[in-house]
Each structure stands twice: as structure tokens, then as C-alpha cells.
Amino acid sequence: MSARDEILARVREALAPAEVGSPAAEVGSGGAEVGPGYRTASGLDEDALVELLVDRLLDYRARVEVVTSDGLAEAIRTRLEGKRFVAPDGLPTSWLHPSLAEGRVTDSREAPVDVVRLDELDAVVTSSAVSIAETGTIVLDGSPDQGRRAISLVPDHHVCVVPVQTIVGIVPEGFARLDPTRPLTLISGPSATSDIELERVEGVHGPRTLDVIIAR
Amino acid sequence: MSTVNLGLPRFPSGGPPRGFGNISATEPFPKAAHRELGNAQLRANLGHATHTIRDKRLRVVSELPDWEALREAGSAIKTEAMTRLPELLTQFEEQFTARGGTVHWARDAAEANRIVEELIRATGETEVVKVKSMATQEIGLNEYLDERGIAAFETDLAELIVQLGHDKPSHILVPAIHKNRTEIRDIFLEEMPDVDPELTDEPRRLAMAARAHLRKKFLSAKVAISGANFGIAETGTLGVVESEGNGRMCLTLPETLITVMGIEKVLPRAQDLEVFMQLLPRSSTGERMNPYTSLWTGATPGDGPQNVHVVLLDNGRTRALADQHGRSALHCIRCSACMNVCPVYERTGGHAYGSTYPGPIGAILSPLLTGVEAEENSSLPYASSLCGACFDACPVKINIPEILVYLRGEDVSGGTTGRRRRSLPSQMDLALGAASWALSSGDRLGLLEKGLPVARALAGRDEKISRLPGLGAGWTQSRDVPAPPSESFRNWWRKREKEAEKGTHE
Numbered sequence: 001m002s003a004r005d006e007i008l009a010r011v012r013e014a015l016a017p018a019e020v021g022s023p024a025a026e027v028g029s030g031g032a033e034v035g036p037g038y039r040t041a042s043g044l045d046e047d048a049l050v051e052l053l054v055d056r057l058l059d060y061r062a063r064v065e066v067v068t069s070d071g072l073a074e075a076i077r078t079r080l081e082g083k084r085f086v087a088p089d090g091l092p093t094s095w096l097h098p099s100l101a102e103g104r105v106t107d108s109r110e111a112p113v114d115v116v117r118l119d120e121l122d123a124v125v126t127s128s129a130v131s132i133a134e135t136g137t138i139v140l141d142g143s144p145d146q147g148r149r150a151i152s153l154v155p156d157h158h159v160c161v162v163p164v165q166t167i168v169g170i171v172p173e174g175f176a177r178l179d180p181t182r183p184l185t186l187i188s189g190p191s192a193t194s195d196i197e198l199e200r201v202e203g204v205h206g207p208r209t210l211d212v213i214i215a216r
Numbered sequence: 217m218s219t220v221n222l223g224l225p226r227f228p229s230g231g232p233p234r235g236f237g238n239i240s241a242t243e244p245f246p247k248a249a250h251r252e253l254g255n256a257q258l259r260a261n262l263g264h265a266t267h268t269i270r271d272k273r274l275r276v277v278s279e280l281p282d283w284e285a286l287r288e289a290g291s292a293i294k295t296e297a298m299t300r301l302p303e304l305l306t307q308f309e310e311q312f313t314a315r316g317g318t319v320h321w322a323r324d325a326a327e328a329n330r331i332v333e334e335l336i337r338a339t340g341e342t343e344v345v346k347v348k349s350m351a352t353q354e355i356g357l358n359e360y361l362d363e364r365g366i367a368a369f370e371t372d373l374a375e376l377i378v379q380l381g382h383d384k385p386s387h388i389l390v391p392a393i394h395k396n397r398t399e400i401r402d403i404f405l406e407e408m409p410d411v412d413p414e415l416t417d418e419p420r421r422l423a424m425a426a427r428a429h430l431r432k433k434f435l436s437a438k439v440a441i442s443g444a445n446f447g448i449a450e451t452g453t454l455g456v457v458e459s460e461g462n463g464r465m466c467l468t469l470p471e472t473l474i475t476v477m478g479i480e481k482v483l484p485r486a487q488d489l490e491v492f493m494q495l496l497p498r499s500s501t502g503e504r505m506n507p508y509t510s511l512w513t514g515a516t517p518g519d520g521p522q523n524v525h526v527v528l529l530d531n532g533r534t535r536a537l538a539d540q541h542g543r544s545a546l547h548c549i550r551c552s553a554c555m556n557v558c559p560v561y562e563r564t565g566g567h568a569y570g571s572t573y574p575g576p577i578g579a580i581l582s583p584l585l586t587g588v589e590a591e592e593n594s595s596l597p598y599a600s601s602l603c604g605a606c607f608d609a610c611p612v613k614i615n616i617p618e619i620l621v622y623l624r625g626e627d628v629s630g631g632t633t634g635r636r637r638r639s640l641p642s643q644m645d646l647a648l649g650a651a652s653w654a655l656s657s658g659d660r661l662g663l664l665e666k667g668l669p670v671a672r673a674l675a676g677r678d679e680k681i682s683r684l685p686g687l688g689a690g691w692t693q694s695r696d697v698p699a700p701p702s703e704s705f706r707n708w709w710r711k712r713e714k715e716a717e718k719g720t721h722e
């Protein structure tokens with residue numbers, strides 16, 4: 001018997017026949033008619049969402065600025081001026097000031113930038129798919145304005161734009177907006193470790209600086 | 217003479233085979249604990265660590281008004297996943313395969329190690345990078361590969377410290393918690409070929425040394441090995457929850473990704489993540505959310521590894537599943553909250569448990585995976601004061617104390633299979649067996665009570681017995697036993713009644 005068939009047979013044997021797939025057991029997040037019992041919406045308005053997200057991001061020691069959509073290109077320019085950076089090919093062209101053209105390297109799935117080259121760059125700029133205010137979590141889903149996972153990982157400085165309409169209040173609202181079959185990266189502050197005497201050190205292998213621009 | 221059945225359970229023989237690997241103690245818990253207790257540095261490091269995480273956890277848990285509802289949901293989803301396991305595993309396999317991944321099945325540690333080795337060989341590589349994973353530690357993958365000329369580099373900072381120090385993890389979340397900063401600096405100076413000889417013991421400097429040490433490895437690695445916190449049956453999605461970004465490096469940059477996942481990690485729906493991504497970070501590091509979580513589904517063209525594998529591991533899990541009373545131990549999401557609140561763990565540390573899984577969860581999971589009749593693990597269910605703190609902390613509400621008590625019963629009665637591996641009954645068996653024999657019949661008890669004056673003679677003039685033989689020695693090591701009374705309660709009661717009778721006649 002193959003390992004697969006044997007393990008499946010063992011599982012079936014382990015469960016008493018009456019228990020297997022019993023509908024009474026289906027009371028998880030999606031199984032119950034009465035709803036899951038925990039919060040599925042925060043009911044916060046836009047101002048409250050932005051305020052909460054900013055508070056959480058600062059708590060993780062990310063840099064945060066809230067700008068109007070008119071001010072977005074300028075906010076990005078001040079962060080990337082004079083730097084060599086990578087941007088995904090789907091990033092809106094209006095976000096990048098012409099003066100940044102010289103330092104820009106464009107990446108796409110079709111024409112990926114080599115990882116050693118990425119390591120030599122100073123920064124990366126991307127958009128984001130969803131942000132969860134309560135936990136200060138920004139989610140990238142590999143859309144063309146966010147790019148391949150490698151580009152937001154290897155450079156040491158991540159400039160991440162959060163369009164205000166992508167902010168939700170709590171975790172269930174966040175997952176409800178995401179497609180789980182896309183490559184997802186949930187980012188809550190810069191990389192960190194507490195492995196040495198539980199003292200938190202920001203910035204280990206991921207970008208050591210997370211620079212969030214919330215655009216409303 | 218009538219006897220009373222005291223309800224010590226006995227089960228028919230058979231059941232799924234036990235698991236192997238780093239899930240067995242090499243010596244009984246009391247012996248290991250005794251040695252570890254002598255290490256004052258260890259105890260200081262641990263006390264500081266467990267209290268810090270405990271406080272952080274309490275703070276972020278109390279922030280959520282629906283914490284109890286989330287725990288209920290987490291527990292219910294896990295119960296559902298276990299009862300639907302055959303169907304969910306095949307669904308996961310279908311989905312993962314449909315999206316370009318390959319699924320392998322491993323009956324035990326040896327088979328899983330072999331599969332991983334073959335997959336690495338097929339790439340022609342002799343070096344791999346690794347993300348911290350309980351499952352690969354459980355099967356002893358690093359040692360196995362090392363013996364066969366394949367170097368596996370741990371990339372999590374704490375795992376790196378443990379690996380470079382030729383040591384063993386002592387905590388599932390912060391595996392190097394037993395080492396302080398100076399000890400870590402010394403390990404780095406000794407073991408990192410390119411390290412700055414001026415390295416200080418400041419945590420930031422140490423973390424940066426690790427970053428520099430691993431950077432080249434990440435950028436050139438062709439093969440990565442990971443575990444998984446979840447596997448979603450509905451979509452074939454795998455997830456890794458981490459902090460440092462070493463996980464992202466391993467899951468993103470190499471061409472080949474091999475994930476080893478226990479079969480109990482499968483969840484029915486993608487929506488279930490909304491529950492576990494709230495429960496896990498708050499319970500484990502005491503953060504609202506961990507810095508990084510990666511979710512991937514098979515291979516994504518043009519983004520990340522294109523050669524993607526998952527090894528679904530049994531290694532005793534079906535055995536635990538077959539045990540109706542112990543089954544819920546498989547609900548564990550490896551958050552470590554139970555060990556951080558455990559008074560026994562806090563003092564002995566993780567090494568005393570001998571297994572990859574220490575603390576309260578280890579005390580039930582290890583014997584369930586190997587079978588409690590496996591001599592090495594039979595003392596683990598006694599490594600608890602049954603205070604219940606672990607149950608209160610557990611985000612999926614595993615009733616650890618109840619399972620501990622149940623496993624103690626199993627240990628004494630010979631386990632679910634009756635295939636006890638010991639050739640001679642242990643003293644504990646004899647003692648409890650004798651108690652059972654005596655307590656189930658009034659006449660027998662009476663007979664035994666006749667021995668009381670003898671025991672009294674054992675005690676000195678201070679009316680204390682300060683050294684008992686055999687099993688009792690453990691108890692009297694740290695306390696005195698009062699000398700037994702000159703007569704038993706039952707004797708005294710009988711006499712008292714007789715005297716009362718006399719009284720009424722006179």
C-alpha cells in the first residue's frame with residue numbers, strides 16, 4: 001500500500017465511523033448559520049481607521065505619513081531622491097516624479113531583476129492590497145503595482161503606499177478582501193527579532209526601514 | 217469479598233503505529249529536571265523570558281473584546297478539521313497539485329527524511345537553507361542530511377544560535393532562551409568564520425552579525441526547507457508565520473521549496489485564517505501581529521520558487537488521533553503560551569522534557585505520538601502540578617490538565633494497546649496498583665493498616681520520616697513525611713463506636 005493510502009486508512013481507522021464528517025462538528029468560522037460569535041466588522045469610519053493604523057504602525061517603529069493623493073508623488077520623491085530603487089512595472093506612473101527616473105530600476109514577472117542586483121539597490125517602492133488598522137498589518141498580494149515578492153524583501157528600505165480605500169478595521173475584514181491563492185505577504189512593521197534575551201531588535205533579514213505613506 | 221471497580225481504563229490492543237524521531241526523552245523527566253534545576257543561569261534566563269512574554273500576551277489578549285469567542289471558534293475549527301481529516305487531506309492534495317505543487321506522504325520520520333533527501337538530490341545541491349520548523353526538528357532532518365553530506369543552514373536567529381552552539385532548542389518560540397547575550401557572543405566568535413572579532417554582546421550587534429552571516433546564503437540558495445503553520449484544504453494554500461524575514465527569504469528566493477507539514481495542520485477553509493491569525497500572534501509573541509506572514513499556493517509563475525513540494529507527515533499523529541481522550545492535543549498551533557505560564561517549565565526549562573515539544577503540550581503530545589507505554593516518555597505526564605494555567609492560556613482551549621491525568625492513568629494501566637514495552641512494572645505501577653488493590657476492598661485495607669505501627673517505628677523521635685525507599689524517595693527528597701498515626705482512622709472509629717455502645721449499656 002502506498003504511504004498515501006496507508007495514512008488515509010489510518011486516519012479513517014482512528015476516527016470512529018460515526019464521527020467522520022459529522023455535520024455537528026461543522027461549527028467553525030464558515031460552518032455555523034448563526035455567525036461565528038467573534039467580531040467580523042469594526043464599524044470604524046475613515047478618520048478612525050487612519051488614526052488607528054497610524055498608531056499601530058508607529059508602535060512597530062515604522063515611519064508613517066498621511067498625505068492627500070495630490071501630495072503623494074512629492075512624498076515619494078522626498079524619500080527616494082538620489083537613491084537607486086526598484087519599482088514594479090505596474091506602479092502608477094503619476095506616483096513617480098520625473099527626477100526619480102535616473103535611479104529607477106523596473107521589475108516585472110517577465111523581466112525580473114536579479115537578486116544580487118536587488119541587494120545592491122537602496123530601496124523599493126510599492127503599493128499595497130489591504131491594510132488592517134487594528135493590527136497595523138499591510139498586505140501585499142503580488143498585483144502589478146506591488147510586484148514580485150523578492151523586490152519588497154531584498155532592498156533595505158521599503159516605501160509602501162497605502163491607498164486609504166484599502167484600509168479595513170479588523171482581521172476578518174482584511175481576509176474577506178483577499179484572494180488566498182495569490183502569493184500573500186502580511187507585513188506588520190519592519191522585520192524584528194526578540195531572540196536574544198527577548199530584547200526587540202528591529203531589522204534582521206527583511207527591510208530594516210518600513211516607510212508607510214497613507215494616501216487619502 | 218466484594219471489590220469496587222476504580223475505573224482504570226483498559227483498551228483493546230492494536231491502533232496506528234507510533235512516531236519516531238526527536239519526540240522521545242532520553243532519560244526520565246525527574247532525572248533530567250533535577251540536573252537542569254542545578255543551572256542557576258538557565259533558571260534566571262528562563263524566569264525573565266517567560267514572565268516578559270506572559271505579561272505581553274496578557275496585555276494584547278485583554279485588548280480584544282471577543283477573545284473568548286475567538287478561542288471557541290479556534291477550538292471548533294480544529295475539532296471539525298480532525299473529524300473531516302481524510303476528506304480535507306485529499307482536498308488539500310488536489311488543490312496544491314492543481315496549482316503546480318507536488319504532494320508527498322510520509323508514514324514516519326524515516327520516510328519523511330528520505331523523501332526530502334531525494335528531492336534535494338534531484339536538484340544537484342548539497343546546501344539548503346531552512347526556516348524554523350517543529351516538524352523537521354521532530355524528524356531529525358538536519359542530522360539526517362548532515363550524515364549524508366547535505367548541509368542544512370538554520371536561518372532563524374535563535375535556531376542559528378542553537379545550531380552554531382551544537383545545542384538543542386529549549387523553547388518552541390525562542391529556542392535559544394536558555395542562552396544569555398554573552399554566551400551567544402562567544403558562540404558567534406567561535407563559529408562564524410567571517411565575524412568581526414570586536415563583536416560585543418549588545419543584541420543589536422549580535423543580530424546584525426547574523427544578518428551579515430546569512431545574507432550570502434539567502435542570495436545564493438537554490439533549495440529551501442520550511443514547515444507550515446497552516447495548510448488550507450479549500451485552496452491548497454500553505455502559510456508560515458515569522459518575525460525576522462528569514463522565512464520570506466527562504467520562501468521567496470530559492471528555486472525549490474520543500475515544506476514538511478504534519479497532517480493535523482490542515483484547516484478546512486481560507487476564511488479560518490481570520491481566526492488563527494488573531495489567536496496565534498497574540499498568544500505566542502504577545503504582539504497584535506507578527507512582523508511577517510507568507511501565504512503561498514503551489515507555484516506562482518514568475519514569482520518565487522517554481523519547484524514546490526509538500527511532505528505530509530504522520531509519524532504518530534494518527535496514533536494520537538485514535539486516542540479519543542488525547543486527540544485534542546493535535547489541535548495545538550505551537551504558540552508556546554502554555555510553556556510560558558507553566559511553573560514546572562519555568563524552573564526546569566525545555567531540555568528536561570527531552571522531546572522537540574517541551575512544556576505542558578510536550579508532556580501530553582510526546583507520549584501520545586509515541587504511545588505512553590514507550591518507556592522514555594512515560595514519566596512526562598507527571599511533569600505537571602495540574603495547576604491549570606496552561607488550559608487558561610491555550611488559544612485553542614486544549615484541556616491539558618485533563619489529558620495529563622488521563623495519560624497518567626494510561627501509564628499505570630499499561631496504555632491503550634496493552635503492548636507495554638517495559639519488562640518489569642515500575643515502582644509507580646506497583647504502588648498505584650497496590651493502592652488500587654487495597655482501596656477497592658475494606659478487608660484488604662484493614663489488613664494493610666495493621667502495618668501502621670511498623671511504619672511508625674521507621675520514623676525517628678521527631679515523628680518524621682525523612683527518607684523513604686524507592687519511588688517514595690523522590691517525595692522525601694524535598695519534604696518530610698509525618699510518621700503515620702499509631703492507629704488508623706478506621707480503627708479509631710470502630711473503637712469509638714464500641715465505646716459509645718458500652719456507654720449506653722452502663
Ligand code: SF4
Nearest residue numbers: 548549551552554610
Ligand atoms: S497547547 Fe495550546 S497553548 Fe500550548 S503551544 Fe499548543 S496551542 Fe499554544
